[in-house]
Amino acid sequence: MTGSRATLRAAMADGMVLAPFVYDGFTAMIAAGQGAQAVYMTGHGTSAQIGLPDVGLTSMAEMVANLGYIVNAVDVPVIADADTGYGNAINAQRTVHEYETAGAAAMHLEDQIFPKRCGFFEGKEVIPMEEHVQKIRAALDARSDPDLVIIARTDAVAPNGWEDAIRRAEAYRAAGADLVFVDGIKTLDDLDTYTTRLVEQDIPSLYNGQLQPVQEVASRGFKVMITGGGHALSYAAVRQALLDLKEGGGIGEPRDTERFNATTSLLGLPEIYELEKQYAVDNA
Amino acid sequence: MGQATRLRQLMEQGLVLAPGVYNALFAKAVESTGFDAVYVTGFGSAARYGYPDVGLITQTEMAQNLRYICRATNLPVVADADTGYGNIINVRRTVREYERAGVAGFHIEDQVFPKKCGFMEGKAVIPLEEHVQKVKAALDARTDPDTVIIARTDALAPNGWEDALARARAYREAGADLIFVDGIRTLEELDIYSKELALQGVPCLYNGGLVTAEEAQRKGFKIQILAGLALAAVFKSATAAMQELKASGTTRQTVAQFGPPGEGETVNDILGVPEVYELEQRYDVKKEGAR
Numbered sequence: 001m002t003g004s005r006a007t008l009r010a011a012m013a014d015g016m017v018l019a020p021f022v023y024d025g026f027t028a029m030i031a032a033g034q035g036a037q038a039v040y041m042t043g044h045g046t047s048a049q050i051g052l053p054d055v056g057l058t059s060m061a062e063m064v065a066n067l068g069y070i071v072n073a074v075d076v077p078v079i080a081d082a083d084t085g086y087g088n089a090i091n092a093q094r095t096v097h098e099y100e101t102a103g104a105a106a107m108h109l110e111d112q113i114f115p116k117r118c119g120f121f122e123g124k125e126v127i128p129m130e131e132h133v134q135k136i137r138a139a140l141d142a143r144s145d146p147d148l149v150i151i152a153r154t155d156a157v158a159p160n161g162w163e164d165a166i167r168r169a170e171a172y173r174a175a176g177a178d179l180v181f182v183d184g185i186k187t188l189d190d191l192d193t194y195t196t197r198l199v200e201q202d203i204p205s206l207y208n209g210q211l212q213p214v215q216e217v218a219s220r221g222f223k224v225m226i227t228g229g230g231h232a233l234s235y236a237a238v239r240q241a242l243l244d245l246k247e248g249g250g251i252g253e254p255r256d257t258e259r260f261n262a263t264t265s266l267l268g269l270p271e272i273y274e275l276e277k278q279y280a281v282d283n284a
Numbered sequence: 285m286g287q288a289t290r291l292r293q294l295m296e297q298g299l300v301l302a303p304g305v306y307n308a309l310f311a312k313a314v315e316s317t318g319f320d321a322v323y324v325t326g327f328g329s330a331a332r333y334g335y336p337d338v339g340l341i342t343q344t345e346m347a348q349n350l351r352y353i354c355r356a357t358n359l360p361v362v363a364d365a366d367t368g369y370g371n372i373i374n375v376r377r378t379v380r381e382y383e384r385a386g387v388a389g390f391h392i393e394d395q396v397f398p399k400k401c402g403f404m405e406g407k408a409v410i411p412l413e414e415h416v417q418k419v420k421a422a423l424d425a426r427t428d429p430d431t432v433i434i435a436r437t438d439a440l441a442p443n444g445w446e447d448a449l450a451r452a453r454a455y456r457e458a459g460a461d462l463i464f465v466d467g468i469r470t471l472e473e474l475d476i477y478s479k480e481l482a483l484q485g486v487p488c489l490y491n492g493g494l495v496t497a498e499e500a501q502r503k504g505f506k507i508q509i510l511a512g513l514a515l516a517a518v519f520k521s522a523t524a525a526m527q528e529l530k531a532s533g534t535t536r537q538t539v540a541q542f543g544p545p546g547e548g549e550t551v552n553d554i555l556g557v558p559e560v561y562e563l564e565q566r567y568d569v570k571k572e573g574a575r
Contacts, residue, residue, distance in 0.1 A: 020526060024307070025334020026515070027522050034526035049332070051308030051356030053555040073334025121557070123564070213533030228535040229525040231309060235551050236542040237521035238310045238514045242303055242317040245513065248496065256516070260403065263519050267336040269404065276406070 004077035005147035008105040011037060011077075012149075012179075012204070016218035021230030023049055024066065025073035026267075031229070032074040033266050038105070038224075041070050043081035044118050045231035056115025060086040060095055068102040077105030079149075079224065084114045089138035096142035096150075106149030106224075108181050108206070109139055111156065111168060119155055119183035119208070126156050129168050136175045151206055151224075152177035158184045166197050173203050179223060181206040188212070195220045288430035291360035291388035294320050295432075295487070299501035304511035306332050307349070308356035312554045315357045321388075322357055323509040324350060326364035327401050331515055339398025343369040347381040354386030362432070362507065363390040367397045372421035379425035379433075389432025391464050391489070392422055394439065394451060402438055402466035402491070409439050412451050419458045434489055435460035440467045449480050456486050462506060464489040471495070478503035 011017045019038040022028040023045025031039050044054040046066045052058055063082070071078050080099055085092030092109060099107045110116065111132035113125045126132075136152045143150070152172030156165040169180040180203055185191050191211050199205045199221045206224040207217055217225050264270075275281070285293075294300045302321040305311050306328030314322045327337040329349055335341060346365070354361050365382060368375035375392060382390050393399065394415035396408045409415075419435045426433070435455035439448040452463045463486050468474050474494050482488040482504030489507040490500050500508045525538040544550075563569070 018529070020529060024332045026328075026331040026518065029334060030519065030522040031526050034523065035530055036526065048309045048551055048555055049307040050352040051312065051555065053552060053557045053560055055557070055560050069333045118552075121552075123561070210534055210536070214529070215533050228529045229522050229538075232551050233521050233525055233535070233539055233542060234518045235309055235313060235554075236539075236545060237517040238305070239313045239317060239545060239549070240542050241513055241517040242313055242319070245301075245303060245510065246317060246319075259516060259519065260512075263331070263515065264336055264401075264404070267331055267334070269336040269338070272336055272338050273406070 004075070005105045005145060005149065008038060008077035008079075008149060009147055012223045016214075016222050017077075017224045018214055019077075019079050019224060019226050020228045021045060021226060022070060023231045023234075025069045027229065027231075027234065028070045028074045028078070029266050032076050036076060038077045038079055039070065039074060040226040041067055041078055041080040042230055043083055046081070048231045048235070054118040054121070056083065056117065060091075060098065064098045064102050067099060067104055071103035078103065079106040079108075079151075079226065080104040082107040082109050084112055084116050085109045085135055085139065087114060089135045092135045093138050093142035096139050096148070097144075100143065100145060100148050104148065106151055106179075108151035108153045108179075109135060110153035110181075110183070111135075111172075116155075119153075120186075124155050124158050124184075126154070126159060126168075129164075129171055132168070133171050133175045136172050136177050140176045149178045150176075151179040151181050153181040153183055153206075155183055157182060157190070162190075162193055162197070169198050169203060169205075179204045179206050181208065183208055185209050185211065191220075195222075286428060286430060287354075287360040287386060287388040288428050288432060291321060291362070291432055292430055294360070295506045299497050299505055300507045301497040302362050302507060302509045303513045304328065304509055305353070305514040308352040309551070309555070310514045311353045311357045311359075311361070315359050316549065316554055320359065321507075322353065322359050322361045323511060324353055324361060324363040324387075325511040325515065326366055327511060328515040329364070337399075337401035337404070339366065339400070343374070343378055343381060347385050350382065350385035350387055360388035361386065362434075362509065363387045364511075365390040365392050367395055367399050368392045368418055368422065370397060372418050375418050375421045376425040379422050379431070380427070383427055383431055387431075389434055389461070391434035391436040391462075392418060393436035393464075393466070394418075394455075399438075402436075402441075403469075407438050407441050407467075409437070409442060409451075412447075412454055415451070416454050416458045419455050419460050423459045432461045433459075434462040434464050436464040436466055436489075438466055440465060440473075445476060445480075452481055452486065452488075462487045462489050464491065466491055468492050468494070474503065478505070482506075 019040035020031045047058040154168040302323035304325040330337045437451040525535040
């Protein structure tokens with residue numbers, strides 16, 4: 001929903017927006033169904049569900065396709081991973097066009113070299129700060145809806161340390177990024193540095209992780225927190241169900257009508273039956 | 285050996301148990317936990333795109349998802365092809381697209397288009413004769429004669445057993461490799477399915493978990509699918525995580541409940557991150573010699 005860009009901005013002005021990790025329409029609907037005020041489309045999860053590791057193999061077109069499904073599936077703002085913008089500043093501009101058309105409320109662009117890798121993997125490298133400043137400027141210029149939230153991410157902590165990461169975050173904010181996102185926060189010390197050096201210096205910031213519960217992250221002054229669930233939990237749950245099936249010699253769980261109905265309701269089946277009546281759809 | 289040939293071999297050896305998934309990551313999990321085949325559910329595929337299973341998902345979207353899944357696993361893939369997405373002309377294209385995607389076998393059902401999930405209310409079926417033609421068209425469209433064509437009937441709920449059995453026999457007579465009567469809800473229904481078809485020399489697929497694979501084999505079935513396995517696991521775990529997040533601001537308990545996978549079994553392991561690092565070294569991608 002493109003109208004949700006204003007909603008997202010209003011919510012950020014009010015306090016911290018919590019956006020759970022989702023990787024497809026179904027998980028987005030589960031999150032929204034449980035009252036999430038926004039959802040976060042993970043690049044790691046989007047890659048995983050098509051069988052790829054998060055090392056820059058998934059194309060922008062594939063990301064946009066998934067984004068479109070998620071946007072259609074929920075009424076809440078969708079914050080989307082846009083990796084490096086899939087190339088240089090020109091590619092970043094097309095990425096902004098495509099994400100905006102698909103209905104993203106917010107998107108983050110990072111300063112890794114292309115092809116990138118997951119923010120928590122070994123061997124990350126970053127492009128020069130000045131080059132990413134230009135990509136952020138290009139992204140801001142490419143918006144046709146000024147409410148689209150452009151988030152500048154830096155991956156510099158792991159390869160270059162905090163001083164470079166802070167310098168970059170400040171420069172990206174000065175270039176006009178709505179939010180900054182320092183990724184790869186692994187310890188509470190890191191989170192404290194992030195808080196005192198950026199968040200408390202009035203730089204609107206996003207936190208990715210689960211080092212602290214939501215309330216404590218909010219009280220630090222972050223504007224957005226992305227956390228929880230996601231494809232790793234789904235994978236663990238599916239794997240567990242498969243192992244249970246092996247152990248049980250092939251017997252599944254009994255048919256759970258309640259869960260079946262909860263699932264189909266979440267997916268909108270009751271509305272379909274209503275529409276069939278409304279438009280006199282004859283099935284026979 | 286092609287996957288279709290492999291699937292036929294497995295069926296000769298005994299019952300093939302194929303857990304139901306709807307994305308490439310979960311297909312990899314099926315392989316790594318030691319199963320012989322993967323089933324790709326249309327219900328789950330629709331849910332993945334954010335829709336209920338009522339015929340809104342296109343052949344293109346199904347085939348695209350299957351390409352990812354077939355690329356991700358070394359196991360034969362049995363797939364849901366719904367109604368074939370139209371009439372016999374559409375069926376021909378569906379067969380080609382699914383073969384190209386790499387599936388070993390797939391089922392085409394006799395519901396009207398747009399269809400509904402086999403366990404939903406309000407199903408309706410096309411005339412038996414029309415679906416016989418669709419089955420024949422599917423068989424003729426194969427480029428690999430080993431591709432397993434499964435004729436599914438949804439007639440049980442709307443028309444009862446007599447019609448469902450007549451249809452199953454007619455589709456087998458038309459040359460379908462396997463028959464699939466969907467919507468089996470009770471052991472009594474499973475016994476009818478078994479006695480009237482599976483034990484009468486009609487090769488059959490059973491969708492459900494009312495009995496173990498061993499028992500399903502004794503009842504004469506060739507394939508058992510648990511179509512809803514992955515979707516149920518995701519629904520349960522993701523719902524629990526979102527409820528915990530709302531209540532306490534973390535998802536720690538839910539994550540702990542499903543347990544961290546062991547060595548060599550994490551998401552990154554199974555997606556091949558270690559292989560990526562090896563390739564980077566082999567082709568000297570990383571100047572700084574990461575890791």
